Amino acid sequence: MGHLAPPAPPPPIPRAYAWMALSAVLFAAMNFFARLASASAPWPLVGAARALTGALIAALVATARGVPLRPRAPRRMWARSALGTAAMVCTFYALSRREMPLGDTTTLLNLTPVLLAVLTPTFLGERTGPRVFVAVAISLSGVALVLRPAALFGAAVATGTGALVAGSVATLASVFGAFAMMALRRLGQSEAPEPIALHFSLVAAATFSLLALPTLRLPSAQDALYMFAAGVSAGLAQLAMTRAYALERAARVSAVSYLAVAASAAAGALALHEWPAPLTLCGMGLVVGGGLVIALDRAPAPPPASPPSVPSPASR
DSSP, X not given: OOOOOOOOOOOOOOHHHHHHHXXXXXXXXXXXXXXXXXXXXXXXXXXXXXXXXXXXXXXXXHHHHTOOOSOSSHHXXXXXXXXXXXXXXXXXXXXXXXXXXXXXHHHHHTOHHHHHHHHHHHHTOOOOOTHHHHHHHHHHHHHHHHHOOHHHHOTTTOOXXXXXXXXXXXXXXXXXXHHHHHHHHHHTTTSOHHHHHHXXXXXXXXXXXXXXXXXXXXXXXXXXXXXXXXXXXXXXXXXXXXXXXXXXXXXXXXXXXXXXXXXHHHHHHHHHOOOOOHHHHHHHHHHHHHHHHHHTOOOOOOOTTSOOOOOOGGGO
């Protein structure tokens, strides 16, 4: 009687998903420390510190790995950096508004996967299944519950004006982020992560520095520590995210970023006592549910030999 072969080991988690999970946790840490710092420091200064720290990390990693920093596709590099900077400005402004709990803000900042699922078939030629339409409907319903505008819910349960502004800006950050991620998906096929992260961080640092000039002042030692922690977390997250998008389809891998929602909501509730309202919790669940529908979509990817369709000028 022959010996039974040992069971095959479970398939390893694809590297793209592991990189994206690490990126999500690190971005959640960035959100937390940025919220702490912006309580007393001007939000553009917090963003500038994050961008400069990210640039330093990218330069150090590139030097250690011997990666050349000169871009091979400078026009695409500038487009990705401009879109990413716009998303980052909206992100740090939204994080600075304490009228909306950290978990709520992070939920709206993570609409990018759903937007990518809608946009990538047109701009990148990546196929998505019919469940994408279900995911969009689920997520938009969740956004409505998180924002709760008075026109839809009435004054009794509507969010305040400050929270509505913060939520709207966070949603705009996701829109810019979706276009930035599509640019990153194309750029990551020809560029190493380090020059992409460095270029983006330098452009963002210059932009935030200009925005910080009207309210510029030296931060306290505690705020400086928070800003440094936010910058280190975000710099490492940027490198991990860039690797993830270079290895897997943009819409699929971006769904893992919803780990940041759970981590940020937990940190906001436990450390900052920012507890989401019951309707908001339902909305957060719907937004995350829409992302999971996308992650479980089994639509086949395009054949490797077929290049993606040329995007419109809006995505360059």
